[in-house]
Amino acid sequence: xxxxxxxxxxxxxxxxxxxxxxxxxxxxxxGVLFNDDRCANIFEALVGTLKAAKKKKVINFQGELLLQGVxxxxxxxxxxx
Numbered sequence: 316x317x318x319x320x321x322x323x324x325x326x327x328x329x330x331x332x333x334x335x336x337x338x339x340x341x342x343x344x345x346g347v348l349f350n351d352d353r354c355a356n357i358f359e360a361l362v363g364t365l366k367a368a369k370k371k372k373v374i375n376f377q378g379e380l381l382l383q384g385v386x387x388x389x390x391x392x393x394x395x396x
Contacts, residue, residue, distance in 0.1 A: 321358065322368045328354050329374070329393050336392065345376070346387025365391065 332351060333343035348354055349361060358364050362381055368374045376391045 318364075318367050321364045322371065322373055324357055325364050325368055326373065326393060326395070328357065329391060330396075333391075333393065336390070341393040341396065342390045344387060345381045345389045345391055346383070348391060349381075349383050349387070 328348065328351070329343050330341055332347050332354075333341040336342045345365075354361060365374065365376070365381060366379075369376065373393070373395050374391055375394055376389055378386070378389065381389055381391075
């Protein structure tokens, strides 16, 4: 799979699972994304896809790397709708 395709799938899943925040941007908690069965089937390396999407400024989240459990309440914000 190519990175652009994975990022597009990630955007679709964030829109499906997320909700609008105070700024009108779609956001979802990392734990919700990580624990979703559909996302688990789509993404072999969710954390890698998140990192690539952040580098391309499609999403934003605090920190460099998100770990399941520790960062479950970290918001992943969609910058490009």
